[in-house]
Amino acid sequence: MRRMLGAAGLGLGLLAATAAAQDMMRDVDLSSPDMVSAEMTRAEVEAALAAARPAGAADFSGKRLSGLDLSGLDLSGAIFRGARLNKTRLAGARLDRAVLDQAWLLEADLTGASLKGANLFAAQMRRARLDRADLSQARIAADLTGASLVGASIAGANLGADMRNQSMGLMRTVLKSARLERLNARGADLSRVDLEFASLKGADLSNASLKGAELGGADLTGVTLVGTDFDGADLASVRLSAPIGLDQARNFDKAKNRDRLIRE
Known part of the structure; x- marks a missing residue:
């Protein structure tokens, strides 16, 4: 019993730390060496990758790798x-199935990167560039405020809130003021x-x-909404112009603030 209680306490502590991670910005000096420097070179990262294969995955947990050029690497x-x-x-790196939980990727450039099936739980990714990146089937609960995912794919990805242990705080993906034009979010x-x-101009939200x-203030011009579930979504001041398949969307009548939609 003592062992079980200890494990439970540790688990609660980890959950509390994870929940707090999404609001860490206020307490962190983003200009400190810990946040802007690198303790490894690209060559050393490549050597670590080579040493880990084929037996297992390279582990860079807690490493300072800020500012490095790791473009094109298979990670x-x-x-x-x-x-x-x-x-x-x-840019162009392969991060399929990579674990980026609680990682800091502020203003990181992941243009055209592949993150299929990756885990990005409580990751800090404000203003990150993920244009044309592939995050299909990924698990994401990250702060992507101001990020760019133009032409990216999150098809089948899980960005939904973690509804467990709500006393620890709501863990969810934040895409406030993000550029999501032509985003493939089918089934997400x-x-x-x-x-x-x-x-979200031109985004495909089919079956999402x-x-x-x-969604307050979001731009849904030209979005595809076939099978999209709007149950409980807040549509205050949403620009809904020339949508495709709105008549086939689900639970649109259950969305909030439909009377405040901006239709053009």
Whole structure:
């Protein structure tokens, strides 16, 4: 029993730390060496990757890798839990199934990167560039405020809120003021996601779940909404112009503030 209680206490502590991670910005000096420097070179990262294969995945947990150029590297399955990758260049890199939980990727460049099936739980990714990136089937609960995912794919990805242990705080994806033009979100779980003031022009939300999502001020011009679930979504001041398949959307009558939609 003592062992079980100890494990439970540790689990609660970890959950509390994870919940707090989404609001860590106020307490962190983003200009400190810990946040802007690198303790490894690209060559050393490549050596670590080579040493880990084929037996297992390279582990960069907690490493300072900010500002490095790691573009084009195959980092599939690598573990970056709690790592610092601020302003790191990862354009065209392969991060399939990588673990980026609680990692810092502020203003990181992941243009055209592949993150299929990756885990990004409590990751800090404000103003990150993920244009044309592939995050299909990924698990994401990250702060992507001001990020750019133009032409990216989150098809089948789970960005929905973690509804367990609500006393620890709501863990969800934040895409406030993000650029999501032409986003492929087919079948994605976007329940309770913060999409306020995001631009979703031309995005494909077919069969996606927007249950309880906050869409205030978002631009949904030309979006595809076939099978999209709007149950409980907040549509205050949402620009809904020339949508495709709105008549085939689900639970649109259950969305909030439909009377405040901006139709053009």
